[in-house]
Amino acid sequence: xxxxxxxxxxxxxxxxxxxxxxxxxxxxxxxxxxxxxxxxxxxxxxxxxxxxxxxxxxxxxxxxxxxxxxxxxxxxxxxxxxxxxxxxxxxxxxxxxxxxxxxxxxxxxxxxxxxxxxxxxxxxxxxxxxxxxxxxxxxxxxxxxxxxxxxxxxxxxxxxxxxxxxxxxxxxxxxxxxxxxxxxxxxxxxxxxxxxxxxxxxxxxxxxxxxxxxxxxxxxxxxxxxxxxxxxxxxxxxxxxxxxxxxxxxxxxxxxxxxxxxxxxxxxxxx
Numbered sequence: 001x002x003x004x005x006x007x008x009x010x011x012x013x014x015x016x017x018x019x020x021x022x023x024x025x026x027x028x029x030x031x032x033x034x035x036x037x038x039x040x041x042x043x044x045x046x047x048x049x050x051x052x053x054x055x056x057x058x059x060x061x062x063x064x065x066x067x068x069x070x071x072x073x074x075x076x077x078x079x080x081x082x083x084x085x086x087x088x089x090x091x092x093x094x095x096x097x098x099x100x101x102x103x104x105x106x107x108x109x110x111x112x113x114x115x116x117x118x119x120x121x122x123x124x125x126x127x128x129x130x131x132x133x134x135x136x137x138x139x140x141x142x143x144x145x146x147x148x149x150x151x152x153x154x155x156x157x158x159x160x161x162x163x164x165x166x167x168x169x170x171x172x173x174x175x176x177x178x179x180x181x182x183x184x185x186x187x188x189x190x191x192x193x194x195x196x197x198x199x200x201x202x203x204x205x206x207x208x209x210x211x212x213x214x215x216x217x218x219x220x221x222x223x224x225x226x227x228x229x230x231x232x233x234x235x236x237x238x239x240x241x242x243x244x245x246x247x248x249x250x251x252x253x254x255x256x257x258x259x260x261x262x263x264x265x266x267x268x269x270x271x
Contacts (some may be wrong), residue, residue: 005056005057005081006054006055006056006057006081007054007055007056007057007060007079007080007081008054008055008079008080008081009051009055009078009079010078010079010080012051014075014078014079015049015051016049018063018075019048019049021067021071022034022063022066022067025066025067025068025127026066027126031045031046031049038059038062038063040059057081060079064076065127065129066127126205126206126209126210127210128180128206128210130227130228130231130235131180131235132234132235132238133176133179133180133238134176134180135228135235135236135238135239135242136172136176136238136239136241136242136245137173137176137177137180137242138207138211138213138225138228138239138242139224139238139239139240139241139242139243139244139245139246140158140172140173140242140243140245140246141156141158141207141213141242142213142218142222142224142239142242142243142246143242143243143244143245143246143247144158144159144160144246144247145157145158145159145246146216146217146218147203147204147207147208147213147215148204148215148216149204149215153199154199154200154201154203154204154205155197155198155199155204156183156197156198156200156203156204156207157195157196157197157198158173158195158196158246159193159194159195159196160193160194160246161192161193161194162189162192162193162194163192165194166194168245169185169194169196172245173196174196177198177200177203180203181198181200181202181203181206182200182202183198183199183200183202183203184198184199185197185198186198186199210227211225211227211228212225212226213225224236224239243267244267247267247268248265248266248267248268249265249266249267249268250263250264250265250266251263251264251266252264
C-alpha cells in the first residue's frame with residue numbers, strides 16, 4: 001500500500017464531515033461498528049478519521065459510494081491526492097465519470113461486505129448499486145408483486161400462472177433475488193395459480209425505504225421510483241421490461257372489423 005495513491009481533505013472540518021456522513025449513510029451508531037463493517041483495524045481507521053494518515057484512494061472510493069450523490073460529487077471536487085499521476089485535483093464531477101468502473105467495483109465490494117458478512121448483527125446498506133437486473137426486478141414487482149411487514153416477519157412476493165410464468169420466475173426473478181439479497185424463494189401452488197415469497201428484511205427495506213414501493217396493497221399508489229426515472233435509459237428500459245413481462249401482452253386481434261389480424265400490444269394494470 002506504500003505506493004497507492006492517497007487522498008487528502010482540505011481541512012479537518014471537511015474530513016470530519018465526510019466520516020460523519022459515512023457513518024450515517026451506512027446506518028451504524030458507533031465508530032467501532034463502522035470500522036468493523038469495512039474490516040479496517042481500529043487504530044488505522046482512527047488515523048484516517050483524525051488526519052494522522054492520508055486515506056488510500058481505493059478506500060475513499062469505497063466510502064464515497066455510500067454517500068448521497070450530491071454529497072459524493074461535492075467531496076470529489078474538494079479533495080486532492082498526493083500522487084501527481086492522478087492529478088493534484090480530481091477535477092470535480094468529471095473524475096467520477098472518468099473512472100466509473102472503479103467506483104462501481106468499490107461500491108459492490110463494500111455493500112456486499114456490509115450486508116452479507118457472517119455472524120453478529122447485520123447492517124443493511126440500502127444504497128446498493130443501481131443495476132439493470134435490480135430495475136427489472138422492481139418493474140416486475142410493480143406489475144405482479146407486493147411487499148409488507150407482518151410483525152417481525154417481512155415478506156415480498158409475486159403471483160402468477162404456473163402454466164406461463166414459472167419459467168420467468170425460475171430464470172429471472174429468483175436468480176436476481178438470490179444474487180442481490182441472498183433471498184431464498186418459497187413456493188405455493190393452487191390449481192394454476194402460483195405464489196413466490198421471499199422472507200427478506202433487506203429486500204423489503206431496499207424496496208420500501210430506498211425506492212418508495214408502498215407496503216401492502218399498492219395498485220392505486222405505486223409509481224416507478226424517481227431514482228430510476230432520473231437515471232439512464234438502460235435502467236428505465238429494464239424497469240419497463242419488468243412491468244411489461246408481468247402485466248403486458250402481445251396478440252392478434254382477429255375481429256371481423258379488421259381486414260387481417262391486427263397486432264395489439266397492451267398493458268393491463270388495475271387502476
